[in-house]
Amino acid sequence: MADKKLAGNPKQTIFKAVANNGLLDRRLLLKSGLTFVAASVTANMANASNANSKSAKKIDPANPPWMHTPGAPFSNYGKPSVHEEDVVRYPAANSQVDGNGSSWTPLHELEGMITPNGLHFERHHNGVPQIDPAEHRLLIHGLVKQASFFTVEDLLRYPMHSQICFLECGGNSNAGFNKRPVGASAGYFHGLVSCSEWTGVPLSVLLNEVGVDNKDHWLIAEGADAFAMNISIPMEKAMDDAILAFYQNGERLRPENGYPMRLILPGWEGVMNVKWLRRLTVAESPVMARNETARYTELLPSGKANMFSMEMEAKSLITSPSSGMHLQQKGLYQITGLAWSGSGKVSKVEVSADGGESWAEAELQSPVLEKCFTRFRIPWQWDGSESVLKSRVTDESGYRQPERSELISQRGRHGFFHYNAIVSWAVDSEGYVTHIYDDEDNDNGTGIDADWD
Ligand SMILES: Nc1nc2c(c(=O)[nH]1)N[C@H]1C(S)=C(S)[C@@H](COP(=O)(O)O)O[C@H]1N2
Numbered sequence: 446m447a448d449k450k451l452a453g454n455p456k457q458t459i460f461k462a463v464a465n466n467g468l469l470d471r472r473l474l475l476k477s478g479l480t481f482v483a484a485s486v487t488a489n490m491a492n493a494s495n496a497n498s499k500s501a502k503k504i505d506p507a508n509p510p511w512m513h514t515p516g517a518p519f520s521n522y523g524k525p526s527v528h529e530e531d532v533v534r535y536p537a538a539n540s541q542v543d544g545n546g547s548s549w550t551p552l553h554e555l556e557g558m559i560t561p562n563g564l565h566f567e568r569h570h571n572g573v574p575q576i577d578p579a580e581h582r583l584l585i586h587g588l589v590k591q592a593s594f595f596t597v598e599d600l601l602r603y604p605m606h607s608q609i610c611f612l613e614c615g616g617n618s619n620a621g622f623n624k625r626p627v628g629a630s631a632g633y634f635h636g637l638v639s640c641s642e643w644t645g646v647p648l649s650v651l652l653n654e655v656g657v658d659n660k661d662h663w664l665i666a667e668g669a670d671a672f673a674m675n676i677s678i679p680m681e682k683a684m685d686d687a688i689l690a691f692y693q694n695g696e697r698l699r700p701e702n703g704y705p706m707r708l709i710l711p712g713w714e715g716v717m718n719v720k721w722l723r724r725l726t727v728a729e730s731p732v733m734a735r736n737e738t739a740r741y742t743e744l745l746p747s748g749k750a751n752m753f754s755m756e757m758e759a760k761s762l763i764t765s766p767s768s769g770m771h772l773q774q775k776g777l778y779q780i781t782g783l784a785w786s787g788s789g790k791v792s793k794v795e796v797s798a799d800g801g802e803s804w805a806e807a808e809l810q811s812p813v814l815e816k817c818f819t820r821f822r823i824p825w826q827w828d829g830s831e832s833v834l835k836s837r838v839t840d841e842s843g844y845r846q847p848e849r850s851e852l853i854s855q856r857g858r859h860g861f862f863h864y865n866a867i868v869s870w871a872v873d874s875e876g877y878v879t880h881i882y883d884d885e886d887n888d889n890g891t892g893i894d895a896d897w898d
């Protein structure tokens with residue numbers, strides 16, 4: 446695992462803590478005193494990375510070689526800097542079925558709330574189809590007044606609408622059900638979630654056009670991949686905020702995310718957001734497909750299973766400092782992370798530096814949007830002692846993210862999907878950060894080692 450170094454600001458200014466172990470008032474982030482030291486944190490980091498880089502001694506920062514000759518020419522399509530080549534998705538394929546598996550978004554390497562398209566997580570059941578948009582058709586049929594075929598060209602003429610929202614696989618974070626904490630970086634544990642601006646035609650516009658008149662009906666969506674993945678969607682959601690998306694962060698969808706068109710059901714389980722969409726069938730009842738019966742259902746301790754658990758519950762995690770990082774010195778750090786909820790807006794994120802004994806409210810970065818990543822931040826003065834960092838989100842419905850022991854006592858360990866418990870990162874006295882469970886007593890050792898499904 447990458448041992449990313451974080452350099453704090455060692456200045457011995459004493460700020461009044463608002464919770465144990467040095468958590469400071471979030472409002473200090475905006476005040477000039479802390480802005481000043483925060484600026485020197487950045488400077489410190491620059492010095493630290495210069496000192497670590499092999500070229501440090503050879504290059505005079507007052508006269509760098511890249512100022513001596515003209516730079517590279519224009520390009521057709523930009524790429525990240527060669528110095529950022531470690532910022533990549535983490536792929537894991539299922540060896541038994543070609544093209545079945547996922548790749549995780551490196552959440553711990555990213556900032557802000559938008560996931561770059563090349564780093565959006567992927568989940569395919571049978572690989573990425575290479576679809577020629579000129580040959581692709583969407584059929585809408587079943588219990589409609591006028592069954593219709595649409596070409597991509599037809600559909601691109603409809604009025605469009607954009608929404609910035611997260612997309613999360615129901616299996617995200619399921620390594621949390623494991624008996625032992627995983628050693629992975631934050632993104633390679635929780636990164637089956639990403640956040641983009643999706644643009645397309647509101648599904649209600651197309652459904653109204655073909656003539657749908659029963660709110661109790663279901664929409665069976667099917668993809669044009671070799672898996673022909675299908676799933677049932679309640680008509681109410683389809684008519685509410687579902688989008689037939691063509692664009693992702695301003696450009697046409699990437700093949701791996703559904704080119705030329707996919708469904709976006711804001712806040713709802715990833716599997717329902719059918720990619721490479723080819724068919725919508727209006728029916729009286731759900732189709733009971735594999736992915737809503739054998740998979741993407743949660744087995745409970747009673748032996749019964751939750752089905753059609755479509756909305757994603759509120760979740761948050763600290764992305765920095767996080768597992769695999771190293772705090773270089775005592776001092777001032779910015780704790781930051783992401784929170785989101787499938788039921789609406791994030792209303793509050795609290796952070797603890799003492800394993801959940803005391804909590805302080807983090808600053809929520811605007812905009813705070815519905816069913817969308819919300820970036821949170823809080824200043825922290827680390828005094829070099831062992832600390833356990835946690836975050837917990839409350840959404841506008843009043844729902845609060847559970848502790849792991851709470852989630853496991855209610856849902857058991859075989860549920861496999863919808864794991865949204867509080868995440869604990871331990872910082873040791875040397876500044877090394879690891880993933881821990883602080884509820885070992887509840888860990889009865891009967892758990893499975895979870896995989897994607
Ligand atoms: N046609 C089709 N649609 C699909 C899938 C698939 O395998 N085939 N995977 C689903 C699952 S389980 C998830 S979590 C999301 C992932 O979307 P992404 O790959 O764009 O992140 O797509 C969903 N849509």
Ligand SMILES: [Mo]
Nearest residue numbers: 614615715716
């Ligand atoms: Mo998924």
